[in-house]
Amino acid sequence: MTSSKTVAVVGAGVIGGGWVARFLENGFDVALYDPAADTQSKVEALLINAEHAYSKLTMAPRNHRGALTYAKTLALAVAGAELVMEAVPENLTLKQQVYRDIEQHADEGAIIASSTSGILPTQLQAAMRHPERLIVTHPFNPVYLLPLVEVVGGELTAAETIDSAMGLFRAMGMHPLHIKKEIEAFVADRFLEAVWREALWLVNDGIATTAEIDDAIRYGFGLRWAQMGLFETYRLAGGEAGMRHFIAQFGPCLAWPWTKLMDVPELTEELIDTIAAQSDAQSGQYSFRELERIRDDNLVAILQALKVNDWGAGQTLGRYEQTLFDAGAHRNDGAEPTDEPLLTVERTVPPDWTDYNNHMNESRYLQCFADASDALLRRVGVDANYLANSGSYFTVETHIRHLDEVAALQPIKATTQVLSAAGKKLHVFHRLFHGDGRLLATAEQLLLHVNLTTRSASEPTPGVLTALRAIADRHASLVVPEGCGRAIGDPR
């Protein structure tokens, strides 16, 4: 009965729903239990946004999505799951009751993980029959995009439970942070609490509105914290003298008058009204789903930007993408060449690929064709190892014909026909299609094999040449493409 890729999620709020999305996008089958009547409609709306985000998150071939079932009972949800993720409200008694139910129906070996943002795992596991398998795995909204998950064991949690959960999260493109000493609110939420207290005072005392506070964050230190945290940032604030100088300079401020507002502000009805009204004025022009999508688009763009720099959350995305590429390459292993052009690109047009004419910019067409060449080359054995030892192919000439437009978020795919592969030269013909079959553009390309040390033309390895020729032989039966061998302006 036990599948190796089945998880259960208990609770379908913003956090539980976010876990569902991340598991599904990573190929897990998910059984979800939440007694609320609107569970399915809420989760489906969230999954649409998550799918939108993932369609732009990576160019790598994505995992096949898992299947979601809405279980009628908690018992049905947890049976056979290798991990049960609890995401019910922050109430110790309620959570302990839920664990009792889970333990009654889940497999002996299942990990039971809590999404609590503050309750100690030692308290959570206190009444369990098998407390060693209880762990806190505290994620951050949106769970399907943000890499951080705080992993905290209680006094009775087994070391294997922690290791196994860390491995699972890493494989899903997350950054599990093992908090080794449990305290209430763990690490990240202590900061969020501290900032929230200050924010309440600032609104309460009329110093700044919610919109002004948000601007004070997102135009300033928020940009810093997306890539370096507090200490690495302050190391730089100290100038060349570094951390010690910074503390010496900053330290005395702690005794300044502005530390006085450290009491807990009272959350009066009046203060709640003020905050809600200011928040409406600031963000009320967007629906909840619109605002969620704006946030996701921004997060995807930031993650991709950091990926280019191989830093922080972008490094996590890069590693995740590599595992997807490897898995995709594995799926092609042993595939025999056919006499059809190869499917070399299959993706969605990211919104930032469009230009002021509201269609995909011409340079992105060439990016698709370059990706198509790369996919062909990976298939015949030009991988990281080959690049390091034997060389690479450089494009020396390209002829593109634009035949139709394509807008953002439309599905596109490219096929590649090998016209000839002889010695150092590789001659290919790519076609770019809309998902509905319309031909958008063609590109004829001449590539040259190059020694990456001397940067001059060289022979490919016999293995690569043989693999290319096998494809070229099968493609020899295809007609020479219309548009091939043309100069600019030749009549069609």
Place this chain on the structure above:
Amino acid sequence: MTSSKTVAVVGAGVIGGGWVARFLENGFDVALYDPAADTQSKVEALLINAEHAYSKLTMAPRNHRGALTYAKTLALAVAGAELVMEAVPENLTLKQQVYRDIEQHADEGAIIASSTSGILPTQLQAAMRHPERLIVTHPFNPVYLLPLVEVVGGELTAAETIDSAMGLFRAMGMHPLHIKKEIEAFVADRFLEAVWREALWLVNDGIATTAEIDDAIRYGFGLRWAQMGLFETYRLAGGEAGMRHFIAQFGPCLAWPWTKLMDVPELTEELIDTIAAQSDAQSGQYSFRELERIRDDNLVAILQALKVNDWGAGQTLGRYEQTLFDAGAHRNDGAEPTDEPLLTVERTVPPDWTDYNNHMNESRYLQCFADASDALLRRVGVDANYLANSGSYFTVETHIRHLDEVAALQPIKATTQVLSAAGKKLHVFHRLFHGDGRLLATAEQLLLHVNLTTRSASEPTPGVLTALRAIADRHASLVVPEGCGRAIGDPR
């Protein structure tokens, strides 16, 4: 004596130096005064990093850099400046002394701005002869990249002083945030203080190391805060029920036990040693300048990512870029066509334009050529107004020859030769050069004028066609480029 674009900076630490860089990059001449012996070497190292960042920040034609002078005295620095930026250590008595000296030598109309991160402007201006011109303008490190500047007036500050400073900062690509009620530490630094207090406790109590704390920030909420602040983020955390639901859910936590650590931790020598050692273990493998550059590369990439989404700090960058484009177009106004190919692109290769072959990726060549076509079209009148009313040009065919490689951060430029402009058709030939004159690639392109409503071919306006023909006529004397009219694989 008074120039309209001269500012003085007093104090050359991380903040003063950052101001110098931002002013210079925006065309201001800067007179800097700091009595420290190593001022010049420190500032020059910082300016190299700032120049590196600006070379990648925007594709728009940049401002001509202003000139920097190291003034021997404060009197020499401030004479003739329209704004004097004070960035000396955080000490009220010292600052008041500096204002006395400034007032003695500065022009009557000069704005005197303080970079203080916490002292009230009402206190700063208390002993001044002309307190109405004193303003707090609190920036964030790195000052040359982060858009936020908190603008705070004291009881005696004139409204015009605030307006005029806000306008100046906006023109420099910043986001001035007017804090209307002065409190110690203003808004942003109250949050930074609160977070710093929590961080000291966490390190002090051995809950997490500096590296773990930084990871808890940059893999999680730091990514959120780069684009939305606290309140807009929490609006989404409440799910469809919104802000009120979020507060109801989160509110009770304020009374939970983790609010107990709100005392000010004592900065013992031991705690300072622990922090410094952990920070070395975390970041010590980078030199100060290296780490600074990593941070800047990340910030530039994040700003650009948000620019694509037209959101937050990216929207600020987009507006700034538009003013640079407008200023650049203005510089070309009335330029007569010559019989030389037009210089249409002049920039540096951004690091993220390179690929696994360690050179500029082929698709970026086409991006340069597309930018070259855009520059030509802007020059003949295809601007935002034209796009809205009369149409645009679409590329229908491109033939690229790659002749040489180019690496990251190398200077490149493109020229454009108009081969013919007749009716709907525009036929151009671009050349891409390395800054040292080497020809890197050529592109022959055929463009078609299109009606943006019907998406079908249409005639350009007579004005645009006349302007294109004037250039084509001058270019008629140029030889037909080698490589023009070629099909792929034709012998050279």
